[in-house]
Amino acid sequence: MKKYLTLLFLCIISFAKLEAAEAIIVVANTSDKSIQLSRQQVRNLFMGGVIPYNLDAIALPPENQTRVLFNTKVVGLTEARIQSYWAQMRFTGRKRAPKEVDNESSVLEYLENNIDAIGYLPGDISIPDNLTVVYTIR
Amino acid sequence: MTRRLSFFTSALCLLMFSWATTLNAETEDKLQFSGFARVIMGYLDDENAEYVGYDNSVNLNQQSLLGLQADYRLSNDFSMTGQVVGYTNDQRNSGLQWLYLTYSPNNALQIKLGRQRIPFFTYSDSLDIGFAYPWLTMPQQVYDTAFFPTFDGALASYEFAIDDWVINYEGYWGRFDDKIYLASQDINTKVIGLFGVNTTVGYKNFIVRASYGQGDIDIEQDEVVQFSQLLRQFGFTNNADWLNANGLLQFYQLSANYEDLDYFVRSEFVKVKGEGGLFADVDNFYISAGYNFYPYTVYVSYSKKDLHFDHIASEIPFGFTPDLDVLAATYLGVLAAFPDDKSTGTKLGLRWDWHTNLALKAEMTFVQAKDAISNDYAVKDLGNFDGQAVLYQLGVEWVF
Numbered sequence: 204m205k206k207y208l209t210l211l212f213l214c215i216i217s218f219a220k221l222e223a224a225e226a227i228i229v230v231a232n233t234s235d236k237s238i239q240l241s242r243q244q245v246r247n248l249f250m251g252g253v254i255p256y257n258l259d260a261i262a263l264p265p266e267n268q269t270r271v272l273f274n275t276k277v278v279g280l281t282e283a284r285i286q287s288y289w290a291q292m293r294f295t296g297r298k299r300a301p302k303e304v305d306n307e308s309s310v311l312e313y314l315e316n317n318i319d320a321i322g323y324l325p326g327d328i329s330i331p332d333n334l335t336v337v338y339t340i341r
Numbered sequence: 342m343t344r345r346l347s348f349f350t351s352a353l354c355l356l357m358f359s360w361a362t363t364l365n366a367e368t369e370d371k372l373q374f375s376g377f378a379r380v381i382m383g384y385l386d387d388e389n390a391e392y393v394g395y396d397n398s399v400n401l402n403q404q405s406l407l408g409l410q411a412d413y414r415l416s417n418d419f420s421m422t423g424q425v426v427g428y429t430n431d432q433r434n435s436g437l438q439w440l441y442l443t444y445s446p447n448n449a450l451q452i453k454l455g456r457q458r459i460p461f462f463t464y465s466d467s468l469d470i471g472f473a474y475p476w477l478t479m480p481q482q483v484y485d486t487a488f489f490p491t492f493d494g495a496l497a498s499y500e501f502a503i504d505d506w507v508i509n510y511e512g513y514w515g516r517f518d519d520k521i522y523l524a525s526q527d528i529n530t531k532v533i534g535l536f537g538v539n540t541t542v543g544y545k546n547f548i549v550r551a552s553y554g555q556g557d558i559d560i561e562q563d564e565v566v567q568f569s570q571l572l573r574q575f576g577f578t579n580n581a582d583w584l585n586a587n588g589l590l591q592f593y594q595l596s597a598n599y600e601d602l603d604y605f606v607r608s609e610f611v612k613v614k615g616e617g618g619l620f621a622d623v624d625n626f627y628i629s630a631g632y633n634f635y636p637y638t639v640y641v642s643y644s645k646k647d648l649h650f651d652h653i654a655s656e657i658p659f660g661f662t663p664d665l666d667v668l669a670a671t672y673l674g675v676l677a678a679f680p681d682d683k684s685t686g687t688k689l690g691l692r693w694d695w696h697t698n699l700a701l702k703a704e705m706t707f708v709q710a711k712d713a714i715s716n717d718y719a720v721k722d723l724g725n726f727d728g729q730a731v732l733y734q735l736g737v738e739w740v741f
Contacts, residue, residue: 243505243545252507252543253449253500265697279546279601281635283694290740291473294377294410295466296422296443296453297498 226326227273229338231258232314233321240338245277248321250288251298258321260301261313269307273323276340371414378407379471380737381478387730391721392708393481394430395732402429404478404736408469410439418446426469432522438469438491451498459492460511460539461554463596463609472738475605475640475692477704480627481719482646482686483611489517489556492535507543512536517556529561537592546601552594560586562619568671575657575665580672583653588616605631605640619679621648629688636695642688648715649681684710684720698740706732 229245231238233256244254249262263270265282274282292298304313310322314334321337330336381404383395390396394403408426415421424439441455458466467473468484494515501508517532537554569584596609606629613623624647631640655676657669690704710720711728 241505244502247502247507253502255502257447275602281602281633281694282697283636283638283692283700284600284605284633286694286697286740287473287475287700290377290470291467293375294408294424294470294473294740295458295460296439296441297451 225272226339226341227269227276227323228326228328228330228336229277229321229323230311230314230330230334231321231337232318232334233258233337234318236335238335238337242277242338242340245323245338246279249273249278249301249323250285251292251300258319259317261310261320261322262301262303263307263310263323264303264305267306269323269325272325277323373412374410375412376407376409376741377470377472378405378737378739378741379469380405381471381734382736383732383734385730385732387726389723389726390730391723392706392730392732393478393485393719394432395734396723404471405429406433406469408438419444434490434520434522449500453496453498454494456491456493457496457513457515458490459488459517459535459537459554460496460513461488461537461552461592462594462611463550463598465490470740471702471736472698472700472740475607475631475638475690476629476642476688477690477692477702477734477736478706478732480629480642480644480686480688482644482684483609483625483627485646485719489519489521489530489532491519492517492532494535505544509539509541509543511539511541531559531561532556532590533559539594546599548596548598550594550596550598552592554592554594556590558586558588558590558615558617558620560619562586565619565675568675572657572668572672575668577656577668579653580656583618583651584675585617586619588620590615590620603633605629605633618651618653621650621679621682623648627686636693638692638694640688640690640692642686642690644686644688646682646684646686646718648683648718649713650679652676652679680715681713682710682715682718682720683713684708700738702734702736702738704732704734704736706734708732 238256248254248258249260274280274285278285289300304310307324307328310324314320314322315331382399382401383403384399385392385395385397388397406426406428408424410424413421420443422439422441422443425436426438427435437456439457441453441457444452460466464474464479468479492515494513496513498509498511514536516535520527521530535556537552539550539552541548541550565584565586569581572581591614593612599606608628610626615622627642627644629640629642631638655669655672657665657672659666659669687707688704690702693701695701708720709729714720714722716722
């Protein structure tokens with residue numbers, strides 16, 4: 204019986220872990236700790252649109268798994284469509300794609316060093332106190 | 342030839358500009374280069390017709406192009422952008438397409454001054470960037486209209502969000518003074534008082550765009566003008582009035598798009614109304630739908646073009662004097678030189694995003710033009726065309 208319970212417990216743990224790994228958090232370096240964004244606002248921000256707060260988005264490179272999850276869960280478009288959207292925006296002089304940094308730890312480092320910077324990260328990453336989680340999607 | 346030379350001169354200037362400025366290490370971050378290229382191959386299955394310039398042989402020279410862009414950040418709020426495009430097609434005006442100063446004090450507001458593409462329709466200012474849209478060839482029934490592509494003037498854009506809605510207003514004002522290219526001739530054209538407003542509203546996965554534009558057009562048609570004066574001297578004022586290549590041209594556009602991870606639907610309706618008799622009225626649309634199975638996208642599309650003139654019947658009596666007969670015959674000849682143009686296009690295509698900045702496309706377009714073919718636009722009857730043909734195309738789209 205105890206063996207089964209342990210197994211069940213392990214199962215729950217691994218599912219929880221799996222969910223944490225699939226979750227995406229959006230983190231900002233902002234003095235206003237009360238900011239909470241909606242999914243649509245996060246989408247707008249990372250697609251060059253306007254939201255009520257003055258935040259500068261940074262992104263991960265196209266092949267990065269966190270970016271793939273972010274595209275799927277938040278933006279709702281394939282990487283190919285996002286690339287073609289940015290090509291249209293760039294060559295018609297409308298908008299610029301967010302600056303890209305190499306990996307998740309570079310995102311954290313960039314966020315800590317730049318006020319009003321905002322980026323997305325995997326849900327299980329630990330966030331320093333001076334940064335604020337403004338959006339979470341599981 | 343001169344057009345190609347002008348492209349190479351502009352490209353060289355742009356490169357020289359970049360080289361001179363990259364000498365200074367500090368400017369590296371301020372100066373950015375980018376570009377786009379298309380290599381498009383096409384073949385039409387009908388020897389009696391041409392479509393989008395393609396005939397019954399494999400051809401690479403119709404839509405292939407190379408574009409280079411340089412952006413230079415002058416300060417936090419100001420930047421300068423130049424873009425040159427070289428077309429393999431002789432009928433396109435290679436050279437400087439964009440050269441403007443941008444003032445952007447925040448994310449919401451942007452003001453651009455200089456030479457820019459006119460954003461009449463959704464893709465009017467990005468037709469050259471094949472990588473930006475799913476089709477290989479934009480639905481020609483909407484996008485093949487021999488308009489003036491660029492203007493010199495100002496464009497302002499303002500964007501704001503209300504809850505989940507993103508609303509963008511764009512307004513422009515300026516002029517155009519250059520040639521437009523019809524298949525049969527190049528026409529000197531002057532447009533003053535060109536202005537327009539566009540609104541784009543985004544809500545979740547939907548985007549709707551509506552626009553209005555207008556311009557006071559003056560098209561150089563010396564022979565027609567002389568003939569019109571002659572008709573007026575004879576008192577045939579209705580016919581003389583109709584032969585008018587000056588006046589207001591108005592553009593209306595409405596597009597509705599939906600897209601998510603799996604599907605997209607894109608549709609656009611356009612209407613053009615011309616004041617002068619020699620300006621055609623246009624009622625065109627397309628509707629396209631696609632399915633994504635990353636990295637592939639398959640799509641189908643249907644588009645319809647209806648370009649028509651309000652031809653006014655001859656008021657010149659026939660059979661009275663030889664002079665009048667010549668006049669009447671000439672008038673009918675002029676009417677015949679401004680024929681209607683109607684067609685439909687049905688597409689089936691595949692886009693393969695092979696790399697983040699490189700896509701391959703294959704497309705089949707079935708074109709039908711049974712009633713009216715003016716030979717000035719995408720469809721050309723080379724003689725005995727039965728009004729139906731299929732265009733097969735392969736393409737590479739690259740941005741860098």
